[in-house]
Amino acid sequence: MELVKENKDIVIKGERVSPGQAKLLHINIDRLPTGTMIDIPIYVFNGKEPGPTVLIQAGLHGDEINGIEIVRRMLHKKYFKVKRGAVLVVPLLNVFGFIHFSRDVPDGKDVNRSFPGSKTGSLASRIAHHYTSEIFPQIDYGIDLHTGGARHNNFPQVRYTEGDQASKQIADIFNAPLTFSSDLINKSFRKASFRKGIPTIVYEAGESMRFDDFAIKRGIQGILNVLINFEMIDRINPLLKKQERSKHLLSKKWLRAPTAGMFIPKVTNGSEITKGQVLGIVADTFATYNKEIKAPYDGFVFCINNQAVVNQGDALFHVGK
Secondary structure, three states: OOOOOOOOOEEEOOEEEOOOOEEEEEEEEEEOOOOOEEEEEEEEEEOOEEEEEEEEEOOOOOOOHHHHHHHHHHHHOOOOOOOEEEEEEEOOOOHHHHHOOOOOOOOOOOHHHOOOOOOOOOHHHHHHHHHHHHHOOOOOEEEEEEEEOOOEEEEEEEEEOOOOHHHHHHHHHHOOOEEEEOOOOOOOHHHHHHHOOOOEEEEEEEEOOOOOHHHHHHHHHHHHHHHHHOOOOOOOOOOOOOOOOOEEOOOEEEEEOOOOEEEEEOOOOOOEEOOOOEEEEEEOOOOOOEEEEEOOOOEEEEEEEOOOEEOOOOEEEEEEO
16 A cells, blocks of 8 residues: 655744644844844745645835735735645745835845845845745745836736746746746846756736736736646636736847937837837927837837836837747
């Protein structure tokens, strides 16, 4: 008679979460000048049966709140009833940035440019060090939730690592409206996880400090798609009635402001475009000129800059085909 194998223990900061358990753990990071301790909360949902361990994290940039809301809704709806494998859920990684409405920590450094970090380095570097030293040994896959920054509104999209077939597979299962490979950024979480052999995807949707309900729902559905595919949770009725297959972009291009002025988009984010189509204009305040921004090819718009007043060279549209 074959013995039933049990899932592995999850151990973070010396605290053990056994198969069949769910716990809220904390990684202590540093104190505010007031002396208040700041830590990273981590929910661990450990299933009884063996399976993969998936990390779902939000708030690596403190002002990117769509991901934080994705995780909050999923916790509230009790979607993480894990029966196989384990799910590690981090609702808010960069607490310092969240408090200050910023993507960075108070010293101005970007945590997502500080991995794998150092225990004696800057605040951002220490956050990265403590986080990765505790999390990386536990996980098999990562889902990193982001939005566009600096008023850039990203249409829901998933980015994976070129040549990493496992991350591409996860991206395809996630099934965001758009999917494409993107370069690994030096000292980013995704690059650090790639070096550890942990396939990781990045979900980009919406813009900083602004909720986007469609982006939030697509993010929740994407995460559920992954967990259901691995048979980690029971099937849940889809949040969205219509889920078309993701469109895979093979090339991408930024369209930049030809001059300084006021930027008026003429297309909606995520829309299909045709070569030569006017996507927007940059005009001066005295109505003496209009500069048109035209589509370089047939494809899609997947990011629009919502900054109304722009300088020459500013990125206005991200398009792909």
